[in-house]
Amino acid sequence: xxxxxxIFMILGALSVALPGLWGGAQERPQQERSLRHEAAxxxxxxPVRVLGTDGRPVMDLRKEDFTLYEDGQKKTITxxxxxxxxxxxxxxxxxxxxxxxxxxxxxxEMNRKFFLFLDVQRSDPEGRQKAVAVAEQxxxxxxxxxDKVGLLGFYSMSGFFIKEYLTTDIARVRRAIESVTEAPxxxxxxxxxxxxxxxxxxxxxxxxxxxxxxFVGYTTFVPGTAAFGRADFIPRLKEVAEVFKTIPGxxxxxxxxxxxxxxxxxxxxxxxGTAVYAINTQDWMLLPTGDKVKHIWWDHPLKDMxxxxxxxxxxxxxxxxxxxxxxQALTGNFYVLGYYVxxxxxxxxxxxxxxxxxxxxxxxxxxxxxxxxxxxxMTDFEKDLQxxxxxxxxxxxxxxxxxxxxxxxxxxxxxxxxxxxARLEVGAKTGPPASKSExxxxxxxxxxxxxxSRRWVVDLGRYDGQIIFPYLITPVPTGTCEMRLAVRDLSxxxxxxxxxxxxxxxxxQEGIVLSSPLLFETGVEAVFMKLPIPSKxxxxxxxxxxxxxxxxIPKGHHPVVSEIAAGAQKLILVLPFELRPARSExxxxxxxxAKLISRADGVETxxxxxxxxxxxxxxxxxxxxxxxxxxAIVPGGYDLExxxxxxxxxxxxxxxxxxxxR
Numbered sequence: 001x002x003x004x005x006x007i008f009m010i011l012g013a014l015s016v017a018l019p020g021l022w023g024g025a026q027e028r029p030q031q032e033r034s035l036r037h038e039a040a041x042x043x044x045x046x047p048v049r050v051l052g053t054d055g056r057p058v059m060d061l062r063k064e065d066f067t068l069y070e071d072g073q074k075k076t077i078t079x080x081x082x083x084x085x086x087x088x089x090x091x092x093x094x095x096x097x098x099x100x101x102x103x104x105x106x107x108x109e110m111n112r113k114f115f116l117f118l119d120v121q122r123s124d125p126e127g128r129q130k131a132v133a134v135a136e137q138x139x140x141x142x143x144x145x146x147d148k149v150g151l152l153g154f155y156s157m158s159g160f161f162i163k164e165y166l167t168t169d170i171a172r173v174r175r176a177i178e179s180v181t182e183a184p185x186x187x188x189x190x191x192x193x194x195x196x197x198x199x200x201x202x203x204x205x206x207x208x209x210x211x212x213x214x215f216v217g218y219t220t221f222v223p224g225t226a227a228f229g230r231a232d233f234i235p236r237l238k239e240v241a242e243v244f245k246t247i248p249g250x251x252x253x254x255x256x257x258x259x260x261x262x263x264x265x266x267x268x269x270x271x272x273g274t275a276v277y278a279i280n281t282q283d284w285m286l287l288p289t290g291d292k293v294k295h296i297w298w299d300h301p302l303k304d305m306x307x308x309x310x311x312x313x314x315x316x317x318x319x320x321x322x323x324x325x326x327x328q329a330l331t332g333n334f335y336v337l338g339y340y341v342x343x344x345x346x347x348x349x350x351x352x353x354x355x356x357x358x359x360x361x362x363x364x365x366x367x368x369x370x371x372x373x374x375x376x377x378m379t380d381f382e383k384d385l386q387x388x389x390x391x392x393x394x395x396x397x398x399x400x401x402x403x404x405x406x407x408x409x410x411x412x413x414x415x416x417x418x419x420x421x422a423r424l425e426v427g428a429k430t431g432p433p434a435s436k437s438e439x440x441x442x443x444x445x446x447x448x449x450x451x452x453s454r455r456w457v458v459d460l461g462r463y464d465g466q467i468i469f470p471y472l473i474t475p476v477p478t479g480t481c482e483m484r485l486a487v488r489d490l491s492x493x494x495x496x497x498x499x500x501x502x503x504x505x506x507x508x509q510e511g512i513v514l515s516s517p518l519l520f521e522t523g524v525e526a527v528f529m530k531l532p533i534p535s536k537x538x539x540x541x542x543x544x545x546x547x548x549x550x551x552x553i554p555k556g557h558h559p560v561v562s563e564i565a566a567g568a569q570k571l572i573l574v575l576p577f578e579l580r581p582a583r584s585e586x587x588x589x590x591x592x593x594a595k596l597i598s599r600a601d602g603v604e605t606x607x608x609x610x611x612x613x614x615x616x617x618x619x620x621x622x623x624x625x626x627x628x629x630x631x632a633i634v635p636g637g638y639d640l641e642x643x644x645x646x647x648x649x650x651x652x653x654x655x656x657x658x659x660x661x662r
Contacts, residue, residue, distance in 0.1 A: 043079060044341045047110055047250040047273065048354055049334045049364040055312060057333035058361055059084060068337055069353040075339040083110070083250075085332025089144045109248045109395075110336050111146040113166055116173075118153035118180055119257030119281070121229065125184075127281030130317045131256035134279060135177055137320050138254070139170050142328045148394075149173045152240065155182040159230035160240075163448045165392040166247075179447040186224030237265060245272045245366075246385050246397070252311070252331045258282035260301040266308030273366030275311035277327055278302040283317055310364035347373030375493025383493070390486045390495050391442060401430060403485055403498030406561040408516040409505075410473075410549035410576065416504045418443075418476040419516075419546065420483050423561035424496070426463040432496050433489045434464035439531065440488075441472055446480040456531055457490070463527065469559060470529040473544050478506045508580065512653035515576040515621065517642050518550050519628075519657070520557035521569065528553075550574050551615065551623050563660045568632045573609075576621040577644060579651075589647040590614070594628055596659075599637040607631070607640075635661045 048066070050058040063080035084091045090111065116135050123131060143149060148166040151173055155161060163176035244251060251274040258281050269276050280302055285295035296316050303313035312330060314323045337354065351368045375383070389396050408419035420441070425431030437460050443452040452474055460468075480503050488495040507513060520526075530545055547553065554572050564571075579588060594607040613625035624644070638659050645652040 041340050042343050043338050044369070045079065045110055045248070045336055045338045046352065046354070046365055047083075047334050047336055049250075049275070049310065050356055050358075051310065051362045051364065053360050057330065058356075058358070059333050061335065061356060061358075063337075065357045066335070066337060067355045067357075068339060069355075070339075070341070070350050072351070077337050077339055079336070079338025081110070081336040083332070083334050083336065085144065085328055090146060090332065110250060111148065112144075112331055113148045113150075113247065113249050113251045114143075114331070115150045115152055115166075115244075115251070115253045116177075117253055117255045117257075118151070118177075119233075119255065119259055120180065120182060121154050121156040121233065122257050122259040123281035127256075127258065127283070127317065130283075131279065131281050132177055132180075134256070134317060134320050134323055135254075136174065138324045138327060139174055139177075142324050143170055144332075151176045151180070153180055154230070154233055154236065156185050156229050157225055158182065159232060160236040167394065175446065176448045179449065183225075185226035185229060187226050188224035189222055190219055191222050233259065234261075234265065237261075238268065241265075241268050241272060241274070242381075243385065243388065244269070244274050246389060248397075250331070250334055251275075252277060252327075253309075254327065255279065255302075256281050256317075257302065258297075258300075261305045262301050263304040263308035266305035266311075270309040270364065271367040273364070274309065275331070275364065276306050276309040277311045277314070277330070278306040279314045279317055279323060281317055310362070344371055345373050346371050347377060375489075376491065378493070386493060386495075387440065387486070387488065390488065390497055391440060391484050396495075396497065398493070398495060400486070400495040400497040401432075403487065403496045404562045405483070405485060405498045405500040406559070407483075407500050407502040408518065408549075409502060410515045410544075416476050416478055416507060417473060417544070417549070418481065418483075418502050418504065419471060419473045419549065420485070420500065420502075421469055421471040421546075421559060421561055422485055422498055423559075424460075424468050424470065424487065426460050426468055427465050432460055432487045433492060433494055434461045435459075435492075436461065436490050438488050438490055439470065440484075440486045441531065442484045443474065443476070443481055445477055451476060451481060452533070454531070454533065458529070466527055467524065467558065468527045468529050469561065470531055471546055472531040472533070473546070473549070474533060476502070476504050478504050480504070510580045511651050512644055512646060513578040513580055513621070514642070514644060514653050514655040515549065517640070517655060517657050518574045519560035519564075519640075520554050520572040520574065521560050521564065522556060523558050525556060526553060526558040548620075550576060551617060551620070552625060560659070562658065563662055564630070566632060566635050566661050569630050571628045571630050573624075573626040573628050573642070575624045575626070575642060575644075575655075577624060577653075578621045579646060590624070591645040591647055592624065592626060593643045594626075595641050596633065597639045597641060597656075598634075599639065605631065605633065633661060637661075 050061060052058045059082065063077055066077060068075045068077055080094070082093050118128070118131055118135075120128060139149065146168070148168055149164070149170060150166045151163040153161050153163070163180060164173050167173065253269060253274055253276045255276055255278045257278065266276055280297055280300055283294060283296055284292050286292055298315045300313065300315065303315075306313040312326065314326070317323070347370060349368055349370045352365060354363050354365045356363055375386075378386070386398060390398065390400060404423050406421040408421060410417045410419055427434035437458055439456045439458060441452065441454050444450050480501060482499070482501045485498040486495060528546060552574055557572055560571065573594075590611070592609060592611055594609045596605040596607060597603075598605075608629040609626050611624065611626045613623070615623040615625070617623065638661060640657045640659055641654055642657075643652060643654045
């Protein structure tokens with residue numbers, strides 16, 4: 001499989017997930033587009049591990065003990081850190097200089113990065129259960145503040161998967177581990193194809209046809225799912241190594257498997273500065289008699305693989321505490337070397353060699369790095385890697401501009417719907433360029449299961465100088481879902497990225513059912529861009545649009561998407577709602593109130609509200625239109641709470657909308 005085809009397998013079928021959970025509105029710095037392709041002097045930081053003859057970290061070295069070469073030329077080491085793990089976290093001495101802190105690579109990128117890899121295909125059920133126990137204990141006892149963890153693996157039939165990329169949200173990784181399940185492969189069976197009159201055919205009973213009755217037909221073997229098990233583990237693992245090349249910092253691959261993997265793969269990971277810690281999930285063997293007995297595989301190809309990478313092999317998966325303590329010591333003690341390089345934007349690959357003044361010590365460091373280069377000169381593979389970085393990383397290396405996204409939950413019928421509404425200032429310094437671009441959206445549920453993975457190509461040149469509002473409406477399960485949106489210029493590679501979360505409650509069958517409120521402010525009229533879903537992915541009779549749910553877009557206004565400028569102003573509120581069961585009278589008497597709740601201190605500010613209209617639509621929720629006087633308040637994060645009460649019955653319901661006041 002070519003990588004350009006693999007990228008959307010990773011983004012789609014592999015349960016794509018980006019780390020962390022984001023609220024609907026977030027604090028974000030104002031950024032401007034800035035691309036610099038001129039040569040510049042920057043500080044290059046390298047994590048370096050040094051092992052003694054016993055395979056343990058050597059931690060008493062000084063800067064003077066290291067010699068660093070780039071492309072065969074000796075470099076002056078200007079920065080030096082010792083990273084040592086403790087019970088409370090990583091202790092770093094001495095601190096990097098101010099020059100590094102102000103550089104393009106933050107020192108935090110040198111923190112530990114763990115990739116847990118569960119080889120489901122080559123681990124029996126008991127071995128998988130033990131692997132989960134080791135992984136969960138590692139997360140509970142060994143991960144320290146600043147560490148990032150990802151979860152990868154390989155299923156028997158569907159192959160390589162990614163449940164979590166690098167994230168500091170360890171609770172998410174725990175949930176992802178719990179969701180690593182695939183139906184066990186079936187072995188296949190012989191089936192009777194019986195064409196006798198009145199006979200439906202069936203399975204061959206043990207010992208043949210017990211009835212003794214003749215039949216007309218034949219028998220055939222129907223393969224089970226085991227016959228279609230994926231056999232591309234090594235190619236996928238090599239692609240993982242290619243991705244790891246682009247990830248800076250101290251990387252470790254913790255592999256749970258019983259697969260016979262030799263030293264060649266270990267050398268591949270060692271060359272990119274990634275130590276492999278292989279934990280054998282098989283603690284038994286089959287005797288010639290067919291009996292299964294306990295056996296610890298002290299000598300195994302995984303041992304050679306781990307050693308070749310600079311990692312370690314753990315033969316007995318039952319020694320949970322010992323494994324995790326060793327992982328902590330081996331990954332938590334290392335050095336960081338820094339030196340000045342010329343960033344030329346030529347894409348040249350530079351070889352690195354590091355030596356220490358101890359001939360018996362083993363130095364583990366990535367064997368080189370590639371210069372950045374303009375997007376137009378990148379290969380398709382490199383562009384795919386950049387896209388992967390955009391939609392996976394907490395801190396993408398290309399420093400994309402942020403996109404604000406509003407999460408709306410329209411209440412319609414019995415199923416849950418989500419509407420993701422974004423705001424793009426096309427051609428502005430804070431928005432995407434006015435040119436042909438791709439839009440990528442990824443949505444998944446709390447357990448990491450994919451809900452939607454989609455890509456569109458759009459010509460943003462048509463909207464130069466305008467503010468547009470792309471949106472997507474899709475069915476979602478109840479619970480928490482998260483969405484990632486990336487917009488990337490197909491010529492320059494300039495990108496914007498947005499992240500958001502939506503908590504979807506089950507639609508109540510009685511009472512007042514409120515949709516998410518949609519706010520509008522005075523200004524240029526909105527230009528909406530509907531992102532369609534192919535018909536085969538639609539749920540229900542037809543694809544819905546924004547107007548189908550909210551029915552009214554006021555003229556001379558545009559929607560408030562998570563953020564609003566400070567200062568007093570009047571806003572238009574559009575709120576779909578239903579009374580279940582419906583009242584007998586045509587127009588119920590409603591009381592509507594609104595208030596702002598500060599997220600900083602919980603202070604509530606009542607808002608002046610005037611109901612302007614109440615409309616009904618056959619087969620759709622009613623629509624309440626109101627005017628809200630938004631006061632001049634301190635910038636920060638707030639929740640807008642709308643409460644609706646049916647005066648006749650006393651029933652009431654509330655809904656909240658997160659806002660950032662700037």
